Amino acid sequence: MxxxxxxxxxxxxxTGVLSVVVGCAASSQQRAAKxxxxxxxxxxxxxxxxxxxxxxxxxxxxxxxxALRAAEQAEDSxxxxxxxxxxxxxxxxxSVTGATSKTEQNMEQLRKETSDVLLQKRDRELKAxxxxxxxxxxxxxxxxxxxxxxxxxxxxxxxETDQGRRQTxxxxxxxxxxxxxxxxxxxxxxxxLKAQQTDRGMVLTVGDVLFDPGKAQVGPGAQRSIDKLADFxxxxxxxxxxxxGHSDNIGDEDFNVKLSQQRADAVRDLLVARGVxxxxxxxxxxxxxxxxxxxxxxxGRQQNRRVEVLVxxxxxxxxxxxR
Amino acid sequence: MDDQTRxxxxxxxxxxxxxxxxxxxxxxxxxxxxxxxxxxxxxxEEAQQVGAATSAPVELRAAQDKLxxxxxxMAKGNHDRAIRDAEQAALDGEYARxxxxxxxxxTIADEMGQYIKVLRQELERLPK
Numbered sequence: 001m002x003x004x005x006x007x008x009x010x011x012x013x014x015t016g017v018l019s020v021v022v023g024c025a026a027s028s029q030q031r032a033a034k035x036x037x038x039x040x041x042x043x044x045x046x047x048x049x050x051x052x053x054x055x056x057x058x059x060x061x062x063x064x065x066x067a068l069r070a071a072e073q074a075e076d077s078x079x080x081x082x083x084x085x086x087x088x089x090x091x092x093x094x095s096v097t098g099a100t101s102k103t104e105q106n107m108e109q110l111r112k113e114t115s116d117v118l119l120q121k122r123d124r125e126l127k128a129x130x131x132x133x134x135x136x137x138x139x140x141x142x143x144x145x146x147x148x149x150x151x152x153x154x155x156x157x158x159x160e161t162d163q164g165r166r167q168t169x170x171x172x173x174x175x176x177x178x179x180x181x182x183x184x185x186x187x188x189x190x191x192x193l194k195a196q197q198t199d200r201g202m203v204l205t206v207g208d209v210l211f212d213p214g215k216a217q218v219g220p221g222a223q224r225s226i227d228k229l230a231d232f233x234x235x236x237x238x239x240x241x242x243x244x245g246h247s248d249n250i251g252d253e254d255f256n257v258k259l260s261q262q263r264a265d266a267v268r269d270l271l272v273a274r275g276v277x278x279x280x281x282x283x284x285x286x287x288x289x290x291x292x293x294x295x296x297x298x299x300g301r302q303q304n305r306r307v308e309v310l311v312x313x314x315x316x317x318x319x320x321x322x323r
Numbered sequence: 324m325d326d327q328t329r330x331x332x333x334x335x336x337x338x339x340x341x342x343x344x345x346x347x348x349x350x351x352x353x354x355x356x357x358x359x360x361x362x363x364x365x366x367x368e369e370a371q372q373v374g375a376a377t378s379a380p381v382e383l384r385a386a387q388d389k390l391x392x393x394x395x396x397m398a399k400g401n402h403d404r405a406i407r408d409a410e411q412a413a414l415d416g417e418y419a420r421x422x423x424x425x426x427x428x429x430t431i432a433d434e435m436g437q438y439i440k441v442l443r444q445e446l447e448r449l450p451k
Contacts, residue, residue, distance in 0.1 A: 086410060093417060103428040124446065124451065
């Protein structure tokens with residue numbers, strides 16, 4: 001009996017120790033299970049609050065929820081820890097899946113945007129290429145225009161030159177014509193003055209410039225002839241004149257020379273009075289030395305009482321232009 | 324049969340029943356554990372294939388460790404342990420794989436963002 005009691009006591013003691021050990025183990029396991037469950041709950045709550053999970057990972061979230069319920073309902077601590085771990089991982093998985101899905105959604109958006117931008121870019125590149133082509137074409141066109149303008153200019157210049165030449169020609173022709181007309185006019189005028197071309201120039205006997213015997217006074221009938229002569233000299237300002245006075249052979253030679261000189265001077269004075277520069281005129285009295293006709297008759301003597309105007313060729317000085 | 328003998332037999336019956344139960348348990352948990360371990364193996368493999376070794380090394384390590392434990396438990400015939408370890412390993416592998424996929428997506432999205440930024444800059448330089 002006593003042996004049995006000892007055995008019993010032993011059994012009780014062992015059981016007690018065991019129960020304490022098991023109890024301690026159980027309580028630590030319970031704490032671990034509780035902690036694991038809390039982690040799972042926290043992870044689940046985070047996943048549930050995540051809009052990405054709500055939007056893209058509903059199934060995963062449902063999975064996590066079921067796992068969490070199972071963990072919560074597990075009696076055994078070890079089972080609780082295990083199910084709690086699974087629930088936590090499922091909640092985390094839901095979160096990551098939600099995030100990934102969101103990113104994939106963004107990627108889809110980015111892909112659309114990319115193709116959009118690529119399209120726009122291609123459009124603009126085409127446009128730019130077109131603009132460049134246009135610009136090149138415009139440039140080419142400009143160059144073409146410049147070349148054309150240059151050619152046109154050259155042509156115009158050539159034409160101008162031509163025209164200028166023609167104008168010059170015309171002017172020259174005009175000048176020539178004018179000269180010709182002038183010459184003709186001169187000839188006419190000189191003809192009207194009864195001019196005779198001699199090697200010294202034109203000698204004109206001023207018609208109607210006749211003098212009374214022994215007188216140096218120019219008669220009134222000679223005024224027209226003097227006017228004409230003055231006009232002529234003014235028209236041809238480069239021509240100088242020598243006025244030669246002549247007489248008939250009646251009377252003393254010296255007197256006649258002096259008289260003829262006075263006659264020439266009288267004509268000169270009339271010309272100067274009409275605006276002909278005095279230095280263009282030289283006078284000389286020759287007396288009866290150069291009669292044009294015989295002095296036999298009164299009419300002849302009348303013709304010899306004369307003044308001859310020698311219109312010198314252009315540029316010749318009146319000085320020394322004497323016979 | 325006296326009481327003692329009857330009790331002995333009763334105890335034996337209980338023992339047998341328990342043993343039978345436990346054997347039955349083993350027998351029914353064996354294929355399940357095996358399937359769970361296979362599933363975990365696949366999960367770890369897939370995680371490795373998407374580059375979890377670099378993008379989620381901690382999670383992949385945990386999955387591999389638990390898979391090893393599950394395989395060891397399986398070898399020892401501890402099917403319950405094998406099932407639990409395999410379940411955790413499978414989820415860890417799946418999580419590692421999800422993390423890797425997430426990181427990959429983020430990287431690609433960032434690159435796309437950069438690309439589009441460059442494109443937009445190029446676009447701005449072109450005449451409208």
